[in-house]
């Protein structure tokens with residue numbers, strides 16, 4: 001459930017009409033709902049309630065500091081994968097003890113940053129990384145809490161570009177070698193083993209791959225304890241899928257996920273960590289865009305929008321489906337046409353939807369892309385020199401710009417002409 005519904009014929013974010021936000025900030029823009037973010041966080045944390053746990057929001061899905069603050073203020077931890085994400089989590093007021101540092105290629109500088117600022121745990125993905133962290137922590141005279149990310153070798157049957165849990169993927173350490181690597185970790189200075197980490201994949205719409213992976217994790221935990229390691233935390237990663245269409249998708253309910261976690265891992269007495277991104281913020285955001293032109297007369301009819309692949313990359317990159325709805329509700333029985341919905345970027349890949357049934361929209365009409373709160377703004381670029389689009393947060397009947405649209409001046413000011421090309425004053 002989200003809080004983007006029609007009221008009096010206008011699509012609202014909570015109690016604010018998207019049309020009013022568009023009039024104030026211009027289009028395109030992203031808009032997030034505080035109530036939806038809160039609800040999704042709460043559902044997940046409640047689902048795990050019988051177990052000691054921490055929900056660490058995957059910052060990669062939406063890293064706006066205001067969004068992080070909504071979640072951080074509710075008690076969420078954060079899962080970060082770069083120094084930049086770590087800084088964002090801290091800027092949102094999240095203490096280091098609630099931040100886990102994941103990612104396959106942490107640099108020594110990023111390790112120093114997190115160790116210096118405080119960190120709950122590093123999820124280690126390779127032996128060289130483990131040695132480097134041991135070196136950095138020893139140099140700083142502190143102990144780095146670590147979990148090793150093991151690759152469960154489970155095929156989650158998700159999109160090829162977001163598959164992570166198969167042995168041929170670049171992530172984690174082979175589960176078969178985990179005991180040897182833990183033994184090695186225990187001998188290295190500056191490291192303190194706190195648990196085991198795993199991530200199965202993203203946009204999983206079935207609990208079976210999670211259960212297969214967590215069953216392997218339970219066996220590994222018992223074996224590691226028998227080897228003498230203290231395993232107090234299990235980080236289960238993220239990956240719970242969301243419905244991208246209103247009709248035919250039924251991803252698992254958080255409560256069913258929580259019950260499964262308890263059944264498979266509950267008797268181990270570990271603190272459970274999860275790293276959900278999409279489930280918390282995906283359906284808490286929309287992207288609003290305006291029709292520039294309706295182009296007819298050729299083989300196809302096109303709706304050309306002022307948003308493009310640089311603003312929302314998912315359709316171009318993963319052939320992802322986003323529901324696209326008119327901001328002014330269409331009347332029952334209103335005529336529709338099959339249109340290709342495209343952006344202005346000079347690539348055929350800049351296509352959001354093909355042959356989509358839409359009302360007969362005209363220049364100036366607004367549309368909203370649903371389910372755009374995760375992996376939307378964070379994956380945007382300025383390709384074709386299109387400035388990043390603004391982000392807006394709604395709470396009840398209030399809205400605020402949480403990232404402003406840069407002007408052309410700001411965009412140009414980042415480039416510098418080398419001195420050798422600058423004209424000398426006479």
Ligand code: LLP
Pocket residue numbers: 058061079102103162164199201202203237238239240275276277278279314318374375
């Ligand atoms: N933890 C780790 C270690 C991850 O790699 C990811 C996502 C997550 C947590 C959060 O997964 P989530 O709960 O959001 O599924 N850009 C793609 C998704 C890439 C996911 C990468 N890793 C998309 O737009 O679908």
